[in-house]
Every structure is written in structure tokens, then in C-alpha cells.
Amino acid sequence: MSLTRRGAFAALGGGLLAAALPRTLSAQSAPPLRITITEGVMAPMPFAVAAFLPETAAAAEPAERIARVVAADLSGTGLFREIDPAAHRGLVTGFEAPVEHARWRALGVQALVTGAAAVTGGRVSVKFRLWDVLTGQEVGQGLQFSGGAEAWRRMAHKVADAVYARITGEGGYFDSRVVFVAESGLKNARRKRLALMDYDGASLSYLTDASALVLSPRFSPQGDRILYVSYERGFPRVVVMDLATGSRRAVAEQPGTMTFAPRFAPDGNTILFALEQGGNSEVVSFDLRSGTRTRLTEHPAIDTAPAFAPDGATVVFESDRSGTQQLYVTAAGGGEPRRISFGEGRYATPVWSPRGDLVAFTKQHQGRFHIGVMRADGSAERLLTASFLEEGPSWAPNGRVIMFTRETAGEGGAPGLFTVDITGRNLRQVPTETFASDASWGPLLA
Amino acid sequence: MAIFPKALLLVAALGLAACNNPDRYADGDTGGGAGFDGGWGTGSDGIDSAPLGDVNNPTSPAFFQARVGDRVFFLVDQSVLSAEARDTLVLQARWLNENPAYGIVIEGHADERGTREYNLSLGARRASAVQEFLITQGVAPARLRTVSYGKERPVEVCSDDPCWTKNRRAVTVLTRPASS
Numbered sequence: 001m002s003l004t005r006r007g008a009f010a011a012l013g014g015g016l017l018a019a020a021l022p023r024t025l026s027a028q029s030a031p032p033l034r035i036t037i038t039e040g041v042m043a044p045m046p047f048a049v050a051a052f053l054p055e056t057a058a059a060a061e062p063a064e065r066i067a068r069v070v071a072a073d074l075s076g077t078g079l080f081r082e083i084d085p086a087a088h089r090g091l092v093t094g095f096e097a098p099v100e101h102a103r104w105r106a107l108g109v110q111a112l113v114t115g116a117a118a119v120t121g122g123r124v125s126v127k128f129r130l131w132d133v134l135t136g137q138e139v140g141q142g143l144q145f146s147g148g149a150e151a152w153r154r155m156a157h158k159v160a161d162a163v164y165a166r167i168t169g170e171g172g173y174f175d176s177r178v179v180f181v182a183e184s185g186l187k188n189a190r191r192k193r194l195a196l197m198d199y200d201g202a203s204l205s206y207l208t209d210a211s212a213l214v215l216s217p218r219f220s221p222q223g224d225r226i227l228y229v230s231y232e233r234g235f236p237r238v239v240v241m242d243l244a245t246g247s248r249r250a251v252a253e254q255p256g257t258m259t260f261a262p263r264f265a266p267d268g269n270t271i272l273f274a275l276e277q278g279g280n281s282e283v284v285s286f287d288l289r290s291g292t293r294t295r296l297t298e299h300p301a302i303d304t305a306p307a308f309a310p311d312g313a314t315v316v317f318e319s320d321r322s323g324t325q326q327l328y329v330t331a332a333g334g335g336e337p338r339r340i341s342f343g344e345g346r347y348a349t350p351v352w353s354p355r356g357d358l359v360a361f362t363k364q365h366q367g368r369f370h371i372g373v374m375r376a377d378g379s380a381e382r383l384l385t386a387s388f389l390e391e392g393p394s395w396a397p398n399g400r401v402i403m404f405t406r407e408t409a410g411e412g413g414a415p416g417l418f419t420v421d422i423t424g425r426n427l428r429q430v431p432t433e434t435f436a437s438d439a440s441w442g443p444l445l446a
Numbered sequence: 447m448a449i450f451p452k453a454l455l456l457v458a459a460l461g462l463a464a465c466n467n468p469d470r471y472a473d474g475d476t477g478g479g480a481g482f483d484g485g486w487g488t489g490s491d492g493i494d495s496a497p498l499g500d501v502n503n504p505t506s507p508a509f510f511q512a513r514v515g516d517r518v519f520f521l522v523d524q525s526v527l528s529a530e531a532r533d534t535l536v537l538q539a540r541w542l543n544e545n546p547a548y549g550i551v552i553e554g555h556a557d558e559r560g561t562r563e564y565n566l567s568l569g570a571r572r573a574s575a576v577q578e579f580l581i582t583q584g585v586a587p588a589r590l591r592t593v594s595y596g597k598e599r600p601v602e603v604c605s606d607d608p609c610w611t612k613n614r615r616a617v618t619v620l621t622r623p624a625s626s
Contacts, residue, residue: 186603187600187603188599188600188601188602188603190598192598213595213598215562215566215596215598216562216563234551234593235591235593236566236593236594256591258566258570258593258594260563260566260567261563261566274563274566274567276566276567276570276594278574279525279570279571279573279574279575279577279578279592280570280571280574281566281567281570302564302567302568302571304563304564304566304567305561305563305564318564320523320564325561325564348560348561348563348564349561349563362561364559364560364561388605389558389559391561391562392561392562407558409605410603410604410605411603411604413558413603413605438562
């Protein structure tokens with residue numbers, strides 16, 4: 001059965017196209033296939049990705065790779081458990097052939113992804129359908145993506161994002177990138193480079209060499225620019241890099257001062273950073289277009305690590321004005337800060353969830369470091385992790401997963417990137433070929 | 447996906463520049479001036495580098511580092527100068543005033559037991575405390591600059607108090623003579 005493309009193709013960034021496929025069943029009730037993330041998932045949902053069928057001779061290998069990435073994305077959430085593909089090889093014979101739900105049920109599968117891929121004239125297309133094999137119904141509509149041959153991995157992530165979104169009701173986060181600091185060398189002679197990778201560690205590229213120390217890169221909410229701290233001129237200063245052109249410029253330079261801890265506003269036009277002058281650090285906002293600088297704090301204490309709320313109206317930052325590092329919120333235009341952290345220990349590096357509901361932070365208490373979350377008013381604090389040293393949480397685009405830096409102790413101290421979900425489950429290390437730190441999770445790609 | 451050819455070009459240019467410019471020599475964490483060619487230069491971090499000279503020559507940077515003492519230490523989270531630190535800085539100021547040709551960068555550092563960004567601010571506080579003290583001892587403010595490395599440049603690598611104590615420091619680094 002050949003596929004009829006119906007409905008409008010939507011042009012996506014990166015040369016990817018998506019199209020809805022006609023539904024194979026006429027009616028569909030409310031999907032019983034459902035995971036509610038905030039309740040915490042004790043038993044992951046068993047799922048299978050049937051071998052994606054090659055529809056052209058050249059598609060055999062891409063079809064296999066795409067299916068494997070889809071399965072890895074879903075398994076990696078901790079919400080799903082994959083049924084071994086060896087148990088169901090050959091069970092799907094054609095993309096539009098009837099699904100043998102009873103046989104999938106017998107394998108213990110609840111959610112089934114079927115798919116096919118084609119390679120035509122250097123372009124790859126992939127299509128999939130999601131099935132609830134308990135009810136024997138399709139969940140949502142089949143979708144097709146097409147793009148350049150090099151985009152196969154992104155297309156796989158888009159398939160997995162769609163499956164994840166349909167089952168959880170949340171936005172996906174697999175088709176996204178992370179900017180971070182790749183580290184190499186001994187602990188007392190570390191070399192650091194800015195690097196870019198897919199959320200799962202694939203497609204690594206470097207944005208700087210190791211000639212100058214670089215710290216704390218931050219993705220713009222639009223994914224087009226990176227803010228970071230560079231010691232290229234001998235003193236730390238905030239630099240903005242345009243990813244499409246590679247052009248870089250220092251922002252808000254003022255001789256005799258240092259700037260660090262940058263962060264974009266949600267609209268990408270304003271940034272926050274810490275400005276050091278005469279030993280004192282204050283939080284400053286800076287309009288990248290007009291060059292207008294606004295001081296948000298005025299206090300002899302250390303004020304740093306600012307971050308905007310997703311509505312752009314409020315800023316959270318850390319200050320040791322009480323004697324130890326604590327979290328404060330203030331209006332984006334400045335004003336009297338209000339302290340929100342009152343638990344034991346020290347609180348640092350606050351970052352607002354893109355959903356606006358939570359603030360993630362680093363906590364230091366009794367010689368241990370933690371990543372935690374609290375409501376924006378400071379209530380309902382929960383610690384998600386604990387180790388010798390961890391810091392720098394960054395939110396996944398859907399606000400359900402946090403990536404952070406964890407470093408082991410001692411001479412061999414090795415920083416790496418980890419993810420954990422907001423219930424504290426599914427702690428995983430992100431594979432990187434070097435030591436890695438200071439992750440900033442970019443937006444979901446269009 | 448997208449490659450960034452212009453970024454790569456920039457990176458390549460920086461790499462070349464770095465080859466011609468040995469890192470600064472003074473902090474003991476960059477190979478002690480290995481590769482230094484005996485002349486003044488600008489380091490890859492943009493900081494000047496300088497010949498060490500003979501440790502027995504009382505006007506040499508080597509003498510300043512080894513005999514005067516180029517660094518002072520701090521308590522956890524503190525930027526207050528101890529009595530011992532002030533004694534060292536009095537000697538530093540005396541030497542700096544007798545050798546007015548050198549520029550001075552004061553590096554502030556923190557141990558690893560803190561978040562990166564807080565430690566940058568803490569290092570800045572420490573460097574500033576040293577700067578202010580040297581100024582009270584007559585060192586010309588125009589000769590002084592501060593830089594914070596936070597926890598990025600430890601000299602000791604163990605994860606225990608003896609190492610952390612040595613990493614919580616401010617180092618007075620001599621740079622190119624102001625007159626040259």
C-alpha cells in the first residue's frame with residue numbers, strides 16, 4: 001500500500017518537513033495510553049519500536065539507525081521500558097499492513113511504534129504511527145518527516161518527541177541541543193573549550209579552541225546565540241556568539257571591571273550578568289540592542305548568578321547578604337529583593353523552569369552538594385541529587401528534566417554531565433568524549 | 447547539521463596567536479614558564495609574560511616570588527587579610543615600590559568547595575582586598591589590576607583541607623615593565 005500524503009506540509013527549521021498521515025482507523029476514544037510525569041513512574045511502560053521498514057534499497061541502514069535512536073530516546077526517559085527487538089523481528093511486514101495487536105500484547109508491549117524510511121535523491125524521509133496495543137487503536141495521527149541525509153538523527157528525535165508528547169501530554173525534548181564546556185588535562189592545568197552536542201551527547205562540535213579559558217555558556221531561548229565568559233583578553237568578560245556566523249563580540253565592556261554569570265532574557269534581547277567593580281559583584285541587566293544597562297542590585301555582598309522567570313518580569317539570583325549564599329527574587333527593572341530560600345545550608349545558581357512553576361538550584365549543606373527544586377515562592381523544596389560536588393542545573397525545554405555538572409573528588413576529579421527528572425528519578429550520565437561541565441540546554445528545535 | 451566555518455577560522459587564528467605567546471609564568475600552574483623565550487610577551491589569556499631572572503638578583507621576578515613571597519591565603523569564604531597575609535603584603539609593597547617598572551596583576555582564587563560563579567566573585571573580593579592593602583602601602587594604583595579565576599586554577603589537586611587551604615589565595619603577578 002502506498003502512502004498518500006495528505007494535509008499541508010509544514011516547513012521546519014533545519015530543512016526538515018513534517019506531514020500528517022491519514023488515520024488508519026476511523027474513530028478514536030480518549031487515549032488510555034498515558035503517563036503522568038509529576039506522579040513519578042514506578043513501573044516504566046513497556047514499549048516496542050518495530051523494525052522500521054526500508055522503502056528504498058538505500059534506506060535499510062538509516063531505517064535501522066532511526067528506529068534505534070527512537071527507542072533510546074524513549075528508554076532514556078526512565079518512563080518507558082523497551083521490549084527486546086529480537087523478540088519481535090519480522091512482526092510488521094508493511095507500514096500500512098494491519099497491526100497484529102494480539103501478538104504484541106502477548107509480548108507484553110503496551111505502546112508500539114511502527115515506522116518506515118526511504119532515501120530518495122539524497123533526502124531521507126521517515127514516517128511512523130503510534131499504537132495502543134491494549135485497545136488496538138492508533139494514538140494520534142501518523143506523521144512523516146523528511147530532510148537532508150545528515151538530518152536522520154534529528155528526524156528520529158522528532159519521532160520520539162511526538163511519541164513522548166502523545167503519551168505524557170508534555171512537550172518533548174529530544175530534538176534539542178546542549179552547549180557546554182569540554183574539559184581536558186590535569187586538574188591543575190585544565191583546558192576548556194565551548195562545545196555543542198545533541199541532548200544525548202551525539203553530533204559533538206567545538207565552538208572555541210583551548211587557548212583561552214571559557215566558562216558558563218548559555219543558549220539563547222531562540223537557540224541562535226551563545227552567551228559565555230571568556231578570558232581571551234586576560235580578564236573574564238561576557239561574550240555573545242552568533243551560531244550561524246560564528247561572530248563574537250564582548251558585551252557591556254568597561255575597563256577595570258569583570259563580567260560573568262551571563263543569562264538571556266526569554267525574548268533574547270536583554271541579558272543579565274554579574275558586574276564586578278572594586279571587588280564587589282552586582283547583578284546588572286543589559287539591552288543588547290540599545291546598550292542600556294540597568295543595575296538590579298546595590299549591596300556590598302556578592303550578588304550573582306541571575307536568571308529570568310519565563311515571563312521576563314522577575315529575576316532570581318543568589319546573594320550572600322545574609323551571611324551565606326541564598327536565593328532572592330526581584331523585579332526585572334530593579335527593586336527591593338525578596339529572599340525565597342530558608343532551608344539549611346547554602347543555595348546557589350537558581351534557574352527558573354521554562355514552565356514557570358519551579359526554580360532549580362545548587363545546594364551546599366554539611367559538606368555535600370545537591371541539585372534541588374523549589375516553588376518560585378520558596379516553598380516545597382525537594383533535593384533531587386547528592387554528591388561530593390555538583391552544580392549548575394539547566395532545564396530541558398519541557399521543564400521535566402534537569403541537566404547538571406557532577407565532579408568527583410581528588411586528583412582525578414572528573415566533571416561530567418548528568419540528567420535527572422524533577423521527581424528525582426532516572427539519574428543518568430550524558431556520554432561525552434571529554435570531561436564536561438556547565439551545560440546549558442537549548443530550546444526544542446523547529 | 448550546521449558547521450560554523452567562520453567560528454573555525456577564528457578559532458584557528460587564536461590557536462596561532464597562542465603558539466607565539468607563552469602563558470604567564472607566575473602562578474606555578476602553567477609549567478613555570480616552560481617555553482618562555484626570554485622576552486616580554488602577551489600570554490594566551492591576554493596577560494603579559496616576563497622573564498623570571500635570577501633568584502639571587504633582588505630585583506628579579508624570581509626573587510619576588512621565592513624570597514618576598516607572591517601569595518597570601520584566606521579562610522573559607524573570607525576575603526579578610528590575616529596578620530600573616532598583611533606581613534607578606536608589607537614586604538611585597540616594599541619590593542614593588544623599589545621596583546617601580548613592573549605592572550601588577552593580582553589574581554584572586556577560591557577552593558573547589560563552592561559554585562563556579564560564586565567563586566568568581568569571591569576571588570574578585572580577595573584580589574581587591576590585596577589591591578587595597580598594597581595601595582595603602584604606597585603602591586601606585588595605576589600599576590595594579592585585579593583578575594579573578596574563581597576555582598578554575600587550583601595549584602593543589604587533592605580534595606582535602608591541606609589543598610583547599612593553598613588554593614584559597616591571592617597571587618601578585620608581575621607584568622611587563624610599565625615603561626617598556
